[in-house]
Amino acid sequence: MGPSSDSRSTSPIQRVEADLEHKTVASMLNTPIEVNLTTGELSGDRIESAARTITDLKGLFRDDLARQALDPNTLVYRVQAFLPVPEGEEGGMFWGTTFLSPGLVGDEYFMTKGHHHLQRSRAEFYLTITGTGALILMDEKRRTTFEPMRPHTLHYIPGHTAHRVANTGDSVLAFLAAWPSDAGHDYGTIARVGFSARLRKVGGIPTLVEES
Numbered sequence: 001m002g003p004s005s006d007s008r009s010t011s012p013i014q015r016v017e018a019d020l021e022h023k024t025v026a027s028m029l030n031t032p033i034e035v036n037l038t039t040g041e042l043s044g045d046r047i048e049s050a051a052r053t054i055t056d057l058k059g060l061f062r063d064d065l066a067r068q069a070l071d072p073n074t075l076v077y078r079v080q081a082f083l084p085v086p087e088g089e090e091g092g093m094f095w096g097t098t099f100l101s102p103g104l105v106g107d108e109y110f111m112t113k114g115h116h117h118l119q120r121s122r123a124e125f126y127l128t129i130t131g132t133g134a135l136i137l138m139d140e141k142r143r144t145t146f147e148p149m150r151p152h153t154l155h156y157i158p159g160h161t162a163h164r165v166a167n168t169g170d171s172v173l174a175f176l177a178a179w180p181s182d183a184g185h186d187y188g189t190i191a192r193v194g195f196s197a198r199l200r201k202v203g204g205i206p207t208l209v210e211e212s
């Protein structure tokens, strides 16, 4: 409420009102999220986290016996996300970091599950912070390609493109991601039909090998 039109000086009531208004504004300030640009770690009180161990990734790798031979608690990747609006809301944006451990299951590099976006037209950016790897992309005709990831490489993932990341190095691969809040994730399709090729270590070199 503002001062009445005929007041010429500030009354005690008006000063209290002004003070309350100031406090209200102060309580609405959000503490910014911080991004460590050396490690990719996000910090702040609105960060959500999840992790996937080798046990969680049953069925993902070609050689399941090799997967079972690893320590079941082996961390394959963890993600942090800043989701400032509800999932599915149109017009918002999300931000996250994925930390993918180095390792092999047989001759196949540690990798993320991979997904389509539920809304297939939605695109995404990845920015590599540390480590080396491969961004594996598959278009709607099931043509699979990959882009090398190394510190500071920026990757545009177009709509209608399934994507996953493999760690081809010997240290943690960390990358930032930004995507629309209404993109959604469809993991089920990849879980059922997979990518048309797998990134395997052939003669010491990361090589896409077509699924037979």
Ligand SMILES: [Fe+2]
Binding pocket: 115, 116, 117, 124, 163, 179
């Ligand atoms: Fe995505």
